Amino acid sequence: MSKRTKWDTKGDLDESKNLPIYQHKATLQQAVKDNSFLVVTGETGSGKTTQLPQYLHQAGLWGNGKIGITQPRRVAAITVAQRVSQEMHCSLGREVGYQVRFDDCTTQDTVVKYMTDGCLLREILADPVLSQYSVVILDEAHERSLNTDILLGLLKQTLSSPDKASKGRSVPLKVVVMSATLETDKLSVFLGGCPVFTIPGRTFPVTSKFSCAIGPKDTESSVYVKEVVKVALDVHTSEMAGDILVFLTGQSEIEKACDMLYEKAESIDYRYDVQDRKVEGLLILPLYGSMPTDQQKQIFQPPPPGIRKCVVATNIAATSLTINGIKYIVDSGFVKQLNHNSRVGMDILEVVPISKSEALQRAGRAGRTSAGKCFRIYSQEFWEKCMPKYTVPEIQRTSLTTVILTLKCLGVHDVIRFPYLDRPEERFIIEALKQLYQCDAIDRRGKVTRLGELMVQFPLPPGLTRALLQAASLGCEDLLLPVAAMLSVENIFIRPGHPEKQKEADKKHRQLGVQAGSCNDFTMLLSVFEKCKASDAPSAWCKDNYIHWRALKSAFSVETQLREILLRQQNRRDFPMEKFDGNKSELFRRCLCTGYFTNVARRSVGKVFCTMDGHGSMVHIHPSSTLFDQEAQLDWVIFHDLLVTSRIYIRTVCPIRYDWVKDLLPKLHEVDVYELSSVAREEVTDEEVAKWVTKEAAKRQTEGSAEDVFKKLEKRNDESSVSDARARYLQRKQERQQGKAS
DNA sequence: GAGCACTGC
Missing domain, CATH: 3.40.50.300 (P-loop containing nucleotide triphosphate hydrolases)
Known part of the structure; x- marks a missing residue:
């Protein structure tokens, strides 16, 4: 008291x-x-x-x-x-x-x-x-x-x-x-x-102005970077005192914009002091999430007398951080957003126009302490034609596996008619059910399994949890716990912008792989985790090896948390246990297969792999992988995630033997959409399940050989979304190159 | 031969 x-x-x-x-x-x-x-x-x-x-x-x-x-x-x-x-x-x-x-x-x-x-x-x-x-x-x-x-x-x-x-x-x-x-x-x-x-609120009025620089067709980043720089400088030279906040899309755009601002601000007729990027009159500060925290700190300090602060930030400054003294906003009108595409089963990170409500939110950041002004670099036409009224809520654009499992565990059987404020599309829900079924979290009736009840307690994606629980049931959780933790934090491998340092970092990372004797990216993660943990000076070790110390520290906390959850479960008498005879490396990879067999790919020609999830996407191993350039020696692989940029890349890869997934693969196509959509709505009777199983047995007989199954799994992806996304990316890239040339 | 916005358990 x-x-x-x-x-x-x-x-x-x-x-x-x-x-x-x-x-x-x-x-x-x-x-x-x-x-x-x-x-x-x-x-x-x-x-x-x-x-x-x-x-x-x-x-x-x-x-x-x-x-x-x-x-x-x-x-x-x-x-x-x-x-x-x-x-x-x-x-x-x-x-x-x-x-x-x-x-x-x-x-x-x-x-x-x-x-x-x-x-x-x-x-x-x-x-x-x-x-x-x-x-x-x-x-x-x-x-x-x-x-x-x-x-x-x-x-x-x-x-x-x-x-x-x-x-x-x-x-x-x-x-x-x-x-x-x-x-x-x-x-x-x-x-x-x-x-x-x-x-009523207690904010000050903010006046917003449109400009005609960005129209509905201008999505090329170099255009809006140039434009925000121009507008920010206009504000600096013609507006009263008060700090500027510029909204951009990501780290590289922010760094480009800061460089340009710095260069141009120098040529303004001020006395200036080049030291520490401080230009008399304008102090330019980048701000994005993955920035070191000590660098972020100075952003919140008021600028020296007579100097105007200009913060160039991502959306992090829209809600997460509040900077005092901001009087002017320069809004690029774009944001980088992760969208889940259920048709191809991929998450795609893309630059999209912000919504009108988001634009108002950005403008509002100028009215915290006094009246402010917002300069939008896009036209009124862009506002009307390209910007939706509200941002699509997260629930409608992310993978729903965890959400659906949570609802099921809370006794919500009908996950379609659950009272969503905004209902996700049915195919998102169906896809989530399918994945949950595939990793044994729910049964064919849509009922949560014993395993599913254990899985829901982990703050991890279901596939990874499945692998972890498999490892635990075989007594080798010490191999999977660090890996699960490392996959839950931001990228731990640092790759600097400078070409020289980049080479050095790559070399160090390759060395780490060799030292680990690691034959795949998962064991690489395990090895980095263990090496750092065993080190006397972990932060120095990280610096020396181009590893993100902050990320690794949080991986340590996550590992502890996961271990605690697991220990609680293992103390229960009904925790599943199995036996395994074989070597450790095989054991480790087979555990991974239990959770990741949905992410299995088979090499088709050259360096190209084909996924087996029914979309049949043609994918490449990401150059950051320890297996990059060894494709010729590989046949079957599993991977943690997929990245769509100039190509479709698979990241965090592990070679496996076909034998290990042979019995799991039929699971990829045994339930159909019709079945799942009725499971999603109503309680399913025993007779219905029996009928499905019979139908399936018949189906398998007509399919016959394993090759037939592959053909089915390798079904060419007829959806256009990924190719569209790729085409857009390539077009942007080409435009950039042309821009450089001219 | 490399393009990661932002959250959260």
Whole structure:
């Protein structure tokens, strides 16, 4: 309990009384008392995130349970909790706490708990009615993060069925959904027409201007990089004091833009100081996620007197980071987005126009401290013709395997008619079911298997979890745990931009492969993990070998977490165990096959491999692989992932023997779409399953030989999406080369 | 012969 007396709080309370939300305090408290669901909307600066939980706490709405507030990002959960604990004069972790992955700062006393949406989803898996909570607040719902979307559906479903709501709970759960002013009517309708509370924000006006530089046809990066540079310099030379924030798409564009800005800013008639890229008048700072954190720090410091700061950033500056003093925005109108293509079973990272709501979000970053201006480098026509109203929510553009398994584990059988705020396309759901069936997480009826229940507890993609559990059941989890951890973190191999250093890095990486005696990319990961862990000076070791120390450190934490989950499961008496006789290398690779046989490819001609997942894509081994240039000696391989750029590349590759996957391959085509789509909707009877199995046996007889099966699996990909994506990429590349030549 | 935006468990 806090030692402070009540009058100590007076000053702070007065400050929070100035927030726009304060005059609605009583009404909000009452509204939560009167309704199961409530939508609260208010722009940044309204105080809803910090104040509402305190109001509910003061109103005694926590009763016997906690007030949980979810955030899509870890930093937000932590910083808001720190702030609120100060306002409530308690030490962090007592009445006010937070929980994010690897960091649980709560105690028995915690009643106001900030957490990431992923953490609450984990809690629901362990306790579906959230018996510890009296109120759940989903914050930033407009961002439409995958986890928040799932939570929305689950909370709606649990509470709208009185049967489920009462089970295990004495009092019904209260749900508050907080969102920026966009789409709140939709949310209210979704939640059964619940009231919407609007709180005025406390931001300053931002005026936006279009330009005619970028029209509907200009998607070439060199065009918009050049244009943002030009506009940023115009702002610098003609606008009043205030910092500039430029939105671009990625690291390389940002670096190009910074170089150009630096060069051109020098020629402006200022006295300048070349040292440390500081030009008198303009301080140019790149900002992107994979940047070293110490470099990021200076971005938040105010510039020296008389100098204007210009931050050139990715979308990271749109929501994740707030930079004070920004008065001008230069918006490129593009973003790099990962889209899942279920027809070809691939994720494709592409540059696409942002949505109108995203453009408004970007512009809003200029109005935090004073009135601002936003300069859009695209035309009004581009705005109208190319930019969708809203960004397609994550749930409609990502692979759904984990989501579907989670829902199934929570007893949601009909995963098509689950109340999604925006329903994913049916083929996405079908594809997820197929993958879950293939890695034994669900059976043919769509019911979660014992294995599936173990799998859902791991923060890993199902195939990898399957391989890990296979290894554990054969007593060799020590081989797979580090690999799973290494595959869950950002790329650990550093490849510098300078050609000289690049050569050196490549050499070091090759050496690591040889030392590891590793015959594949998975053992390479294992070896790097172990070598670094055993080193006396791990960070120096990483530097010397061009390995990302930050990434490796997080791999260590992930490995520990995975090991803990596994240990808990192994302590259960029913943990599956099998026997294996054979050498370690074979054991390791066979475990991988259990999870990755869906990612199997067979060499066809030269260096080209053909995938066996039914799409029959022609793929190449990525040059970063230890197996690159050894293709001729390979026949069958499995791979962790696939990358679409100038070619379709497979990355993290491992040679296997056909024998090891022979019995698994039929699984790739034994269930059909018709079957899965009925599984997705309704409970399937025993007779139906029996019918399918008979049909299949007949099918297999007519197919006959293994060669026939391959032919079927190698079915040429008739969908145009990948070739389209490739064509676009190649066109861009060609245009760039022409640009260089001229 | 190499093109990784951003989150999260």
